[in-house]
Amino acid sequence: MSVNTQIKRITTNTLQEMKQRGEKISMLTAYDYSIAKIVDEAGIDAILVGDSASNVMAGHETTLPITLDQMIYHAASVVRAATRSLIVVDLPFGSYQGNSKEALNSAIRIMKESGAHAVKLEGGEEILESVARIITAGIPIMGHLGLTPQSIYKFGTYTVRAREEAEAAKLKKDAKLLEEAGCFAVVLEKIPAALAAEVTASLRIPTIGIGAGGACDGQVLVVHDMLGLNKGFKPRFLRQYLDLYGEINGAVKSYINDVKASDFPGEKEQY
Numbered sequence: 001m002s003v004n005t006q007i008k009r010i011t012t013n014t015l016q017e018m019k020q021r022g023e024k025i026s027m028l029t030a031y032d033y034s035i036a037k038i039v040d041e042a043g044i045d046a047i048l049v050g051d052s053a054s055n056v057m058a059g060h061e062t063t064l065p066i067t068l069d070q071m072i073y074h075a076a077s078v079v080r081a082a083t084r085s086l087i088v089v090d091l092p093f094g095s096y097q098g099n100s101k102e103a104l105n106s107a108i109r110i111m112k113e114s115g116a117h118a119v120k121l122e123g124g125e126e127i128l129e130s131v132a133r134i135i136t137a138g139i140p141i142m143g144h145l146g147l148t149p150q151s152i153y154k155f156g157t158y159t160v161r162a163r164e165e166a167e168a169a170k171l172k173k174d175a176k177l178l179e180e181a182g183c184f185a186v187v188l189e190k191i192p193a194a195l196a197a198e199v200t201a202s203l204r205i206p207t208i209g210i211g212a213g214g215a216c217d218g219q220v221l222v223v224h225d226m227l228g229l230n231k232g233f234k235p236r237f238l239r240q241y242l243d244l245y246g247e248i249n250g251a252v253k254s255y256i257n258d259v260k261a262s263d264f265p266g267e268k269e270q271y
């Protein structure tokens with residue numbers, strides 16, 4: 001299925017129409033102006049300003065430390081770059097769990113201060129009140145089930161989720177609840193492909209998979225991982241399209257050599 005080049009700005013409705021006509025949805029993360037511009041101009045359908053910024057941009061071990069102000073800074077940079085794709089922003093840890101009024105305020109801050117188009121929240125039944133309240137304000141929500149990194153200290157490991165029947169049953173129920181609450185899509189992270197296929201077939205809204213197999217309506221990857229910027233990070237689900245770490249490392253070494261050898265700047269590189 002080819003990409004529809006007629007679309008100007010992709011909306012949440014566009015993604016739902018893509019599911020209906022069987023066109024796969026492409027999504028990547030971005031956190032800054034320069035990468036967002038490349039990704040957008042390449043024709044990506046949706047950009048996720050993920051709280052994985054906490055890992056790949058700030059060097060934290062988990063997604064927990066990133067703040068709402070920092071997410072807004074990243075999101076506003078992406079919004080300035082992207083003219084075509086739908087921009088979804090993660091609500092960071094601690095900005096929505098357990099208090100639906102705070103959740104609404106956090107979502108409103110992201111929409112108002114960054115200009116993004118939607119927010120993403122991790123969890124199912126336990127965050128339903130926050131989901132309902134945010135949607136009531138007219139803010140589109142993408143759900144996120146399976147491996148939800150904000151709960152890493154509950155899980156204890158980044159391994160595949162919902163292999164056991166009880167967790168799979170809860171995930172299926174949560175997906176339905178998120179759809180009924182009005183979410184426009186749901187991310188399924190690191191769950192068995194067969195379970196993701198079953199959830200995808202049971203929902204009207206699109207599923208976006210990461211480590212969840214090919215039956216999902218779309219796929220998302222962390223841009224640093226697929227470009228090979230994260231040296232040594234090669235989980236099974238990742239397809240690495242470039243070795244950008246190697247490319248940049250080589251370029252920097254060449255620059256150092258040129259400076260040391262007084263080869264840079266040359267005649268034509270000075271005034």
Ligand code: KIV
Nearest residue numbers: 029050051052187210
């Ligand atoms: O923050 C993120 O990058 C994400 C994706 C892994 C789905 O939530």
